[in-house]
Amino acid sequence: MKRRPYFLIFALIFGYAFFYVPIASMIFYSFNKSRLATVWGGFSTEWYGKLLDNQQVLDAAWLSLRIAFVSATVATILGTMAGMALARFAGFRGRTLFSGLVSAPLVMPEVITGISLVLFFIALNGMIGWPTRGFTTITLAHITFSLSYVTVVVQSRLASMDRAVEEAAMDLGSKPLRVLFDVTLPIIAPAIIAGWLLSFTLSLDDVVITAFTNGPGSTTLPLYIFSKVRLGVTPDMNALATIIVVLVGSGVALAGWIMHRAEKRRERDVQMAIAANK
Amino acid sequence: MDVDTKPHSSDKSDKPWLDPKAKPFIRIDGVTKKFGEFTAVDNVSLDIFKGELFALLGGSGCGKTTLLRMLAGFEMPSGGRLFLDGQDMTEIPPYERPVNMMFQSYALFPHMTVEKNVGYGLKHEGMTDAQRKDRVKELLDLVQLTPLAGRKPHQLSGGQRQRVALARALAKRPKVLLLDEPLGALDKKLREQTQFELINIQYKLGVTFIVVTHDQEEAMTLATRIAVMDQGVIRQIGTPTEIYEFPRTRFVADFIGSINIFDGEVKSVDKNRVTVSAPALGSNVIVDHQGEPPAPGTKVSIAMRPEKIAIERKEPGAEAAGNTIAGKVIDLGYFGKDSLYRVKLPSGAMVRVNAVNSRRAGESERVAVWEDDVWLTFAPSSVIILTE
Numbered sequence: 001m002k003r004r005p006y007f008l009i010f011a012l013i014f015g016y017a018f019f020y021v022p023i024a025s026m027i028f029y030s031f032n033k034s035r036l037a038t039v040w041g042g043f044s045t046e047w048y049g050k051l052l053d054n055q056q057v058l059d060a061a062w063l064s065l066r067i068a069f070v071s072a073t074v075a076t077i078l079g080t081m082a083g084m085a086l087a088r089f090a091g092f093r094g095r096t097l098f099s100g101l102v103s104a105p106l107v108m109p110e111v112i113t114g115i116s117l118v119l120f121f122i123a124l125n126g127m128i129g130w131p132t133r134g135f136t137t138i139t140l141a142h143i144t145f146s147l148s149y150v151t152v153v154v155q156s157r158l159a160s161m162d163r164a165v166e167e168a169a170m171d172l173g174s175k176p177l178r179v180l181f182d183v184t185l186p187i188i189a190p191a192i193i194a195g196w197l198l199s200f201t202l203s204l205d206d207v208v209i210t211a212f213t214n215g216p217g218s219t220t221l222p223l224y225i226f227s228k229v230r231l232g233v234t235p236d237m238n239a240l241a242t243i244i245v246v247l248v249g250s251g252v253a254l255a256g257w258i259m260h261r262a263e264k265r266r267e268r269d270v271q272m273a274i275a276a277n278k
Numbered sequence: 279m280d281v282d283t284k285p286h287s288s289d290k291s292d293k294p295w296l297d298p299k300a301k302p303f304i305r306i307d308g309v310t311k312k313f314g315e316f317t318a319v320d321n322v323s324l325d326i327f328k329g330e331l332f333a334l335l336g337g338s339g340c341g342k343t344t345l346l347r348m349l350a351g352f353e354m355p356s357g358g359r360l361f362l363d364g365q366d367m368t369e370i371p372p373y374e375r376p377v378n379m380m381f382q383s384y385a386l387f388p389h390m391t392v393e394k395n396v397g398y399g400l401k402h403e404g405m406t407d408a409q410r411k412d413r414v415k416e417l418l419d420l421v422q423l424t425p426l427a428g429r430k431p432h433q434l435s436g437g438q439r440q441r442v443a444l445a446r447a448l449a450k451r452p453k454v455l456l457l458d459e460p461l462g463a464l465d466k467k468l469r470e471q472t473q474f475e476l477i478n479i480q481y482k483l484g485v486t487f488i489v490v491t492h493d494q495e496e497a498m499t500l501a502t503r504i505a506v507m508d509q510g511v512i513r514q515i516g517t518p519t520e521i522y523e524f525p526r527t528r529f530v531a532d533f534i535g536s537i538n539i540f541d542g543e544v545k546s547v548d549k550n551r552v553t554v555s556a557p558a559l560g561s562n563v564i565v566d567h568q569g570e571p572p573a574p575g576t577k578v579s580i581a582m583r584p585e586k587i588a589i590e591r592k593e594p595g596a597e598a599a600g601n602t603i604a605g606k607v608i609d610l611g612y613f614g615k616d617s618l619y620r621v622k623l624p625s626g627a628m629v630r631v632n633a634v635n636s637r638r639a640g641e642s643e644r645v646a647v648w649e650d651d652v653w654l655t656f657a658p659s660s661v662i663i664l665t666e
Contacts, residue, residue, distance in 0.1 A: 162383055162385060164381045164382075164383050164385035165385045165386075165387060165388075167350075167352055167372070167379075167381070167385065168379070168381055168385040168386075168387075168446075169387070169398070170352075170371075170372045170373050171350060171351075171352075171372050171373070171377075171378055171379050171447075172373075172378065172398050172399030172446070172449075172450065173373050173374075173399055173401075173402050173403075173450065174373055174401075174402070175373055182387075182398075183387055186389045187387075187388060187389060266432065269429075269430075269432070269433040272433065
């Protein structure tokens with residue numbers, strides 16, 4: 001008789017409980033009738049309804065999405081360019097310095113990035129009257145740190161790509177820019193999309209840097225939640241968090257399902273190719 | 279597609295390199311390529327003629343691939359010029375050269391179907407859609423891939439990918455097709471089959487092929503001529519027969535096929551008949567030398583191919599023309615159609631002998647087995663004298 005590995009089972013349960021009990025309790029209390037977050041007062045969905053009437057929340061969410069979209073898009077374009085320069089031009093002067101400077105924001109404490117950016121924006125505004133603090137400054141700040149992530153992702157994808165494929169396109173008559181759009185970009189597209197999604201998420205939930213660079217009337221969703229929760233957790237915030245968890249959860253599940261299906265199809269194709277070759 | 283129906287012949291039109299008046303199609307003129315301190319290709323000059331299937335053969339790092347990449351335009355020569363059909367190509371970028379390449383990794387576009395891959399090069403050719411479609415179909419027929427036109431590269435086997443790569447490289451009707459280890463990634467059986475397909479396609483289209491390979495058998499079966507490269511330098515250029523039977527240097531003799539090489543010294547010269555003393559063989563060796571014989575006293579190497587040595591258990595009579603030496607069988611490898619013997623001479627030197635098993639024989643009736651005393655004979659015309 002094999003002994004059951006009780007310790008391993010315990011570790012497994014404890015580990016997952018550590019992850020998910022807090023989230024589960026948050027979802028549970030979002031349906032709480034009571035105004036007090038930790039006292040059960042019967043089932044209710046009234047907080048969800050209140051949330052939809054709360055114009056502040058809707059404005060904050062809309063602002064967050066706009067900032068996330070713009071900053072992710074700009075960071076992806078710039079980061080892809082930087083990643084290409086680093087992966088493709090091995091020998092240029094100052095490459096090591098450039099590479100270090102691009103990835104520094106990854107390890108820089110957010111507080112420092114935040115302070116330096118806000119000082120910079122104030123000085124710049126004093127000199128040329130731009131940017132005013134708000135949407136513009138938050139977006140610029142988010143581009144700054146997301147850029148590094150995109151660069152790293154794109155650079156590593158390019159490093160593992162067979163350069164001969166680009167050479168083949170050039171050999172068949174395509175000028176370098178044509179090669180970029182016909183071959184390189186389609187091949188590294190998954191990395192670019194991953195970089196965009198990463199930037200989007202980072203921007204969407206950033207608090208520290210946003211807190212430094214925001215201005216009057218530009219409160220993003222995380223900032224709004226943070227300011228509300230400081231005065232005590234309220235059930236409507238539980239409801240808001242639950243909505244976010246459900247959206248993110250279903251997004252991940254959908255992506256997983258699509259990838260799984262593509263993988264299945266690919267496997268079947270490979271089997272077919274092997275069978276056809278016999 | 280113009281099909282060349284001219285039968286094989288051995289006149290000068292078929293061997294343009296023998297005709298001093300023939301104009302080379304590709305002229306590599308004193309080309310050097312340096313990567314930092316390292317010289318990959320060292321002052322190479324080479325003429326290749328129209329319609330040739332030319333092989334650049336050598337071990338890894340000998341400069342063959344660098345030379346090919348310079349022809350394609352991916353590397354700039356550090357010195358020297360490249361000419362194609364009389365035009366200076368040295369500074370023309372790869373996308374403007376009438377040269378196409380088949381890559382070792384095939385380098386198919388993973389996000390495009392077979393059809394799109396093959397048609398990619400035709401996009402900027404100023405063709406109508408119908409013309410382009412016809413051309414793609416023609417190429418897919420040529421490589422027998424029409425049923426797979428809609429597949430993506432990852433849905434193909436290695437051999438199928440190789441044929442897509444070939445079709446794609448031929449699409450633009452290049453003046454020269456460069457092939458980098460075209461059969462390297464295929465298994466042995468598929469390789470043999472594909473070799474002959476390549477030759478047939480080349481013969482049908484009349485395109486000049488330049489093949490880079492490290493596999494001497496591949497070079498021998500494919501090529502009209504072979505350039506053997508080593509350390510960035512061409513050691514010998516010749517037809518497969520010339521390279522195999524008449525190697526000019528010890529390196530070439532040793533690189534191509536298997537060979538027995540011994541040190542010796544020229545004793546006497548009588549017209550073409552050269553007598554060489556070879557201490558390892560224990561006797562003088564008589565050689566029928568072609569060309570200018572070396573002077574007596576010259577230090578040389580003598581070399582014999584294993585299949586040109588006969589092995590027997592009884593001593594040959596005095597009437598046997600040629601060189602005879604005695605030895606003992608140390609090792610025996612039986613391959614079915616032939617056997618490889620390693621015979622130890624009284625001097626301690628080893629001779630490799632390769633004999634075809636032309637007679638059907640059981641194990642006890644073999645020509646020779648381990649520990650047998652044997653006699654080796656080889657004709658004076660089979661011995662190669664190498665001075666370098």
